[in-house]
Amino acid sequence: MPNRRFTVRKGRNGWGVYAAHTGEPVRVNGREQTGMSREAATQLAASLKILAFIKAEFDERLVTNPNTLH
Numbered sequence: 001m002p003n004r005r006f007t008v009r010k011g012r013n014g015w016g017v018y019a020a021h022t023g024e025p026v027r028v029n030g031r032e033q034t035g036m037s038r039e040a041a042t043q044l045a046a047s048l049k050i051l052a053f054i055k056a057e058f059d060e061r062l063v064t065n066p067n068t069l070h
Helices: 038-060
Strands: 006-011 014-019
Touching: 006 038, 014 038
Parallel strands: none
Antiparallel strands: 006 014
16 A cells, blocks of 8 residues: 655745655645645645545445445
């Protein structure tokens, strides 16, 4: 399973959200998530962690019949 951690760091033009395993800025809709307020960067990182967790949970549960609930 890939590392799904994110970090918040201060840059020259504000705060940014970075992928912990690469150190690269996170991109949302093709745009680097840098130059934000500290609060916005922290909230985005928290949201991305939650979304990564949810994705990991659903990826582990294979749906054999999409018309039934499991």
